[in-house]
Amino acid sequence: MIDRLIATLAARGETLAVAESLTGGLLAATIVSVPGVSKVFRGGLVTYATDLKHTLAGVDADLLAEHGPVHPEVARQMAAGARERCGATWGLSTTGVAGPGAQDGVPEGVVFVAIDGPQRKVEHLTLSGGRQTIRQAAVDAVLALLESSIVT
Numbered sequence: 001m002i003d004r005l006i007a008t009l010a011a012r013g014e015t016l017a018v019a020e021s022l023t024g025g026l027l028a029a030t031i032v033s034v035p036g037v038s039k040v041f042r043g044g045l046v047t048y049a050t051d052l053k054h055t056l057a058g059v060d061a062d063l064l065a066e067h068g069p070v071h072p073e074v075a076r077q078m079a080a081g082a083r084e085r086c087g088a089t090w091g092l093s094t095t096g097v098a099g100p101g102a103q104d105g106v107p108e109g110v111v112f113v114a115i116d117g118p119q120r121k122v123e124h125l126t127l128s129g130g131r132q133t134i135r136q137a138a139v140d141a142v143l144a145l146l147e148s149s150i151v152t
Contacts, residue, residue: 001140005147006034006041009090012150014117017086018044019057019078021069021095022111027139042086047078053095057081068104070096072122075112083116090117092142096125098134109134113142119149 009016018027028044031037045056050069053059058081059074067074075095083091096111097103109127111134114120123145127134 001143001147002030003034005143005150006031006037008147008150009040010036014089014150015040015042015087016090016092016146017042017082017088019053019082019091019093020044020046021048021053021078021093022098023094023135023138024048026135027092027094027142030139030143042088045082045085053078056085057093058084068106070103070106070110070112072112072114072124075114076116076120076122079114079116079120088117090115090146092146094138094142096127096134096138098131098138100131111138111141113138113145115142115146115149117149121145121149 025046047053047057054061057078059077078093079091093114097106099108111125114122127137
């Protein structure tokens with residue numbers, strides 16, 4: 001899927017950027033695995049710490065204080081922040097709990113992925129299978145969300 005997605009974006013003259021939390025760079029690494037991706041990929045932010053979601057990705061500090069980092073609006077604002085700060089057509093984001101165990105009362109496997117650009121979407125996922133499986137599933141989900149938004 002990633003090869004086709006990058007080819008489609010390149011053909012359309014569109015670019016993308018990412019803001020990641022639970023995936024910790026896995027999304028960016030997946031994207032840059034495609035030869036020629038430099039025509040499409042602008043860059044990304046790994047905002048693993050909650051405060052960096054605000055200072056680097058531009059997520060509203062009050063939102064983070066009230067709801068924490070695992071929230072649909074946080075995912076939406078992270079995607080918008082990646083797009084705006086990196087000057088891309090599309091911003092993608094991942095935030096959630098990969099485990100093991102819950103974080104701040106949020107169960108393992110609760111994930112939000114988002115895209116921001118010509119279309120804006122947020123998806124809530126409830127994943128299982130352990131830390132690496134959850135991280136990979138989050139990457140796959142946000143790429144599928146983007147693909148479903150650009151396929152005509």
